[in-house]
Amino acid sequence: MIFCLPGDKNRGRLKMDNGISNGIMGQVIPYTDVTVSRLIFAVIVLIAGFILVKILVYIFRRGMRKTKLPELTTQFLANFLSILLYVIVFLIFLKSLNFDVDSFVVGLSAIIGLVLGLGMQDTFTNITAGIWVAAIRPIDTGEVVTVNGQTGKIKSVSIMSTELLTPDNQLITVPNKLVWGSSIVNMTRMPTRRVSVDVGISYSSDLEKAIRIALDLMKGHPLVLPDPEPAVVTTELASSSVNLQLRAWTNTEDLWGVKNDLTAGIFEAYGREGIEIPFPQIDVHVKETKE
Structure with a gap:
């Protein structure tokens, strides 16, 4: 006849619970080699990364406001930094899932090269033009301008395009390459x-x-x-x-x-x-x- 002390029973139940828990967390998701625990960790990393990006961009904006840079340049740099940080967070997320990030980056570069060869040069032309607009500042937020035949108040300049608000409250989006590549009439720059x-x-x-x-x-x-x-x-x-x-x-x-x-x-x-x-x-x- 075998006698079990109460403490032995509790330890046995604890080991059984841990075994069940470890079994669930260690299970592999079908059609992948990713475990449940790794997936949960990667999702936590992704959420934390997004929150961290928001905080860093907010700190960056506050720091830039203390400089003499115009609002347009600050806004453009903040958008550029935000996109760059989100890409980094996404790569870390893939790394957490045990993906080969190096090969992913190489593959992404090849895809970008293929896209450029298929006629997507305009995308990168718009990005380059946006950088020049933000750096040289022929226009600024709140100014009334005529760009590419469109007249309105500058609302924002993003990486790809410039937004104009017309006097009758219509929003016009002009690709940055057309802004930089055309004559700009600035009606409110002079006092x-x-x-x-x-x-x-x-x-x-x-x-x-x-x-x-x-x-x-x-x-x-x-x-x-x-x-x-x-x-x-x-x-x-x-x-x-x-x-x-x-x-x-x-x-x-x-x-x-x-x-x-x-x-x-x-x-x-x-x-x-x-x-x-x-x-x-x-x-x-x-x-x-x-x-």
Whole structure:
């Protein structure tokens, strides 16, 4: 007859539980040579890596804000760093699953070479163009520009493309190669801009009086800068009018408000002072012929 002490029973039950646990963790996932324990470890590494990337990118952004680099460059570098770190985390994840990462990198390089040979050069051209845009800064976040025929405010510049927000709230995405490879008109980079307002007066109107009224209007506007001085020039002797152009300088942020005020103001001032703004007209002469 065999007697078992209570402690012996507990130790036996513990060994049995450990055996079951080790058996489950040591099982190989079907169609792979990866064990359950290795898979769990790899998933933990992947999640921890993603969290670490978020933290590192956040620290990088905070550090870059303390420098004199513009927001556009900071944003571009942060995106580039984020992608690079995610690739590293993914490679570590594969290594945790006992994959041959070295051969994977070699294979990936071969695939990239094949993709380039099949016409994906545009992808890398866009990346290179994005680096040049971020480094030289012909545009910056928040500026209003015309790029490749599209006009809008710069919202962001990513590795592949630049986003413009139009005045009517449309989002336009332009590939970076088109941004770098085309003329860029930056409307808000300079602190001051010239406002131009075109108006035509009839040939019977007093030209000197019309010019004097326009100058008084511009000089009396509180947002028109005194230097350079406002000016009125005769731009054309058209078929039915003498065309004038009002030219006034103002701060860039006040441009559209001043333009609207001068356009409405010159119309009212000419109407009040008897300066005629003619409609386009055609004189038709009918000649009768005798039969």
